[in-house]
Amino acid sequence: MVDADQTFVIVGGGLAGARAAETLRAEGFSGRVILIGDERDHPYERPPLSKGYLTGKAERESVFVHEPAWYARSDIELHLGQPVTAVDRSRKTVTLGDGTTIQYDKLLLATGAEPRRLEIPGTELAGVHHLRRLAHADRLQGVLAALGRDNGHLVIAGAGWIGLEVAAAARGYGAEVTVVEPAPTPLHQVVGPELGQVFTDLHARHGVRFHFGARLTGITGQDGMVLAARTDDGEEHPAHAVLAAVGAAPRTALAESAGLALVDREHGGGIAVDASLRTSDPDVYAAGDVAAALHPLFRTRLRVEHWANALNGGPAAARAMLGREVSYDRVPYFFSDQYDLGLEYSGWAPPGSYDQVVLRGDVARREFIAFWLKDRRVLAGMNANVWDVTDTVQALIRSGEPVDPEALADPGTPLDTVLPRA
Incomplete structure (x- = not known):
């Protein structure tokens, strides 16, 4: 029987939110746990979206954190396909898109990040894609397969992790791939020039063409379909599809409207939290991609957009919500698979x-x-x-x-x- 004396609300139906809910129950919390996600799918993990699931090597069901029946068995109340439109910290309520108001004792914001957009002409065309959500991967998987069958061209804006993993997946389907990147090497901000050439050589060996030192300035099309992508140095690349892989921005609008402390974009952005993942409001916490935490080991504020941070940050926030002593000092970690x-x-x-x-x-x-x-x-x-x-x-x-x-x-x-x- 669920004890309704306390209600913990989790906003965000991704890995961090699901793992936080799981931890609350595993650590003995008997109050109400309400998990709210703006996607209709049950909480899922994101790495397969650009790896196993996108390549067709993993089934769709494998991406989910728990089987759907787990939530009912664990007395987790799910509100899927429902955005949270407001947080009232004085009344300690969240308001859903349908007008429903839910009271909370503790609140966890695990709202994640969203792909940055290409602010250039042509992005409204049907062949322009992003990859962040499961629905994006569902669509892109079919696009890559069709490009491979028809000897089609994919232009990718950005040679970061997502751009390179999708390039590898696209070549696996047989699509032609051109990657446009303003830096002189792939992953320049992560591995530096010392290791960037490793990734250039790897992808070039598999037939990927790179166009370094350039940015997309426009996408041309006809009848709603993509035909080519132009760069700021005057080049035009044939394209039947374009992927924007130019980074992600933390989803902080809800926190900002609630008056919580944020971090400036030039310092990584996100919701400012301490080492226990508590925000400027002692009853509100943040975890996952959206949280910019004071890191005890590196002695600076870090916002980490990777799977392991959601996997471990959600449970850490849950323990802090339960009043446990928490110092979230995990070494940032991520993995990648390319060919x-x-x-x-x-x-x-x-x-x-x-x-x-x-x-x-x-x-x-x-x-x-x-x-x-x-x-x-x-x-x-x-x-x-x-x-x-x-x-x-x-x-x-x-x-x-x-x-x-x-x-x-x-x-x-x-x-x-x-x-x-x-």
Whole structure:
């Protein structure tokens, strides 16, 4: 029997929200748990949308966090396909799109992020796509398959993780692919120029064409369909479809209208939360892509748009809502699959933060680990087709101690022996 004395409301039907609801029940909370999502689908995980599900290697049902019946069994009240239009912090209520008002004792905002738009002529054409939601992936999967059958062309704006993963998926279907990227290499803001060439070579070997140092300025079409994409250097690329993969923006409108503290866009944006994921209102929390948390390890505010942050941040916020002591200090982590390359990245090393990149292994064969160092301290590590090293890489990052770069680079030196000894 559900104890209705307390009501915890979760706004956001993604992984962070679903895992928070799961944790509340697992940790013994017996009050009402209400999970509200503006999509009609049950909560799902996003990585398959640009990986296994998009490529056709995974079934649609595999993306869901829980089977639909789990929510009723766990006494989780679901409101799907319902946007929250307002949060009244003085009355402690949320209002849904249909006018329903729900009272809360604690509120978790897990509203995620939304794809940034191309602000150029032609984006209204039917062949222009984004990839953020399951409905996007449903549609794009069919588009890629059709392009492959008809020798069609896909132009991708942006050589970030989504752009590269969709490029790999599209080539798997046989589509022609051109990637337009203003930076000189793919993933320039993540892996820097030192590793960007690895991804250029990988995709070029599979037939992807890159157009670096350029941006899309317009998309032309006829009868609502895409025909070509133009760039700011005067080039025109044939296209039957265009994917905008130019990043994502945190969905902060609800928090802003409620008067919660936010982070400026130039500092990453998002809802400002402390290490326990509490906002400027002690009864309101935020987790996942939308939360910009004070990170105890890196001693700065971070907003992380990756699966692991939703997976772990939702439960951390749930425990904090229950009054537990929480210090959310997870090392940022994500993974990517492109063709025969699988990789994992741990840490945080934005441009300008490091002074050395150390490589261990065979970069040419794409079997290596890269480390980003500052004053000989490991800030981040990326293992490419090298497995079962994530814990050690993260331990190196957590230690904060200087390491020997030569030992770090030497495959003959066991990685765990590079860790500083107490």
